[in-house]
C-alpha cells in the first residue's frame with residue numbers, strides 16, 4: 469500500500485442488516501472515491517456514475533488482476549469473470565444464448581417444483597430459516613438442472629455447493645479453499661462426461677463451451693474447467709442472499725407482504741426494486757491499466773477498486789429517497805444489481821425467473837410470515853441476509 473492514503477472506512481467492523489447503507493451514505497457524501505487500509509489497501513467507488521462508468525469501460529478497468537475484494541480466487545483463472553475482452557468474449561458467446569429469457573422460460577415448472585419441495589416442510593412446521601432451509605438450496609437445484617448434471621453430480625453439488633456458499637459468506641478461508649477444489653473436480657468430471665457423450669451445444673452449457681472456437685481454435689481445456697467451475701457457483705450466492713433480504717423487508721412491512729400476496733402481478737416490479745435496495749453483490753473489483761484520476765483522487769495501476777454496486781443503487785442523485793421501497797420508480801431498470809458492461813450478469817434472466825418463482829411460491833403458500841429471531845448478515849463482497857429465521861402462518 470502507498471504511504472499517505474486515507475483510511476475512509478473499515479469494511480471489517482461488525483455490521484447489522486442496515487448499517488452498511490449508513491456507511492455508503494457517508495461515503496457518497498464525504499469521500500465518494502474512498503480508500504480503506506483493510507486487505508492491504510483497496511479503493512471503493514460509492515457513486516452511481518463512477519461505478520457505471522468503470523464497469524462499462526473494460527479497456528481502462530480490467531478484471532484479470534483482481535475482480536473482487538478481498539481476493540478470494542485462490543485457484544486458477546475462471547472465465548468469464550477473470551478475463552478481459554477480447555479473451556473474455558468467446559465464453560460469453562457460448563453462455564449468452566443458453567441464458568436468454570426465451571431459453572430459460574421453459575425451466576419455470578421445474579423451478580416451481582424445487583421451490584415447493586423445499587418450502588412445504590418448513591411451512592408445515594410453522595417455522596424455518598428461509599436462507600438455511602430454502603434459498604441456499606434452491607439455486608443449486610436450479611443450476612444442476614440447467615447444466616443437465618447427472619444424478620450423482622447433482623447430489624455432490626447440493627452438498628459441496630452449499631458448503632462453499634456458506635464458507636464464502638462467512639469468510640471461512642480454509643473451507644472455501646477445500647470446497648473450491650472439490651468444485652474443480654466436479655467441473656472436470658462434467659467436462660469428461662460431455663467429451664465422451666456431447667450434448668446439443670444449443671441446449672447444454674458445457675457442450676457449448678467445448679464447441680466454442682476462438683481464432684479458429686477450441687478454448688483451452690484448463691479455461692473451460694475454470695469457466696464451468698465458475699458457472700457452478702457464481703449464480704448460487706446472490707439468490708441465496710437476496711431472497712433472505714427480501715424476506716426481512718417483507719417481515720418488516722406486512723402491508724407490502726399482503727399487497728404482493730393479493731396481487732402477484734406486482735411481483736416482477738417489486739423484484740426490481742428489491743434488487744436495487746438489497747443488491748446482493750456489494751461490489752466486484754477492477755484494477756486500472758494506467759494511473760487514473762477520479763473526482764480529484766489519483767489511483768495507481770494494480771490498486772484494487774471495489775465498484776460498490778450496492779451503494780450506487782442507493783445514490784440519491786439517481787434514485788430519490790433511496791432507502792425507501794417504491795413500486796413505481798421510472799428509472800428502476802437503470803439499477804446496477806446485475807452490473808454493467810462486458811461483465812454484466814449473463815445469468816440475469818435465470819436469476820429473475822428464479823427469484824420471481826421463489827417469491828410467488830412463498831407468498832402463495834403462506835397467509836403471512838414474520839421474523840422469528842435475529843438476522844445474521846453476510847460480509848464483503850456480498851451484502852444482505854445469511855440467516856433469517858421466520859415463522860409462517862399457512863395459506864388456505
Ligand code: HEM
Pocket residue numbers: 523531535548549550560567698699702703704706707710747748749752753777804805806807808810811812813814815816818819
Ligand atoms: C440475484 C441473482 C444474481 C445477481 C444479483 C448477479 C449479479 C452479478 C453481477 C453484479 C455480475 C457482474 C460482475 C462484475 O461486474 O465483475 C455478475 C456476473 C456474472 N453472473 Fe450473475 N448474478 C446473479 C445470478 C446469476 C445466475 C443465476 C447466473 C447463472 C449462470 C449468473 C452468472 C454470472 C456470470 C457467469 C457472470 C460473469 C460474467 C462475465 O464476467 O462476463 N449470475 N452477476
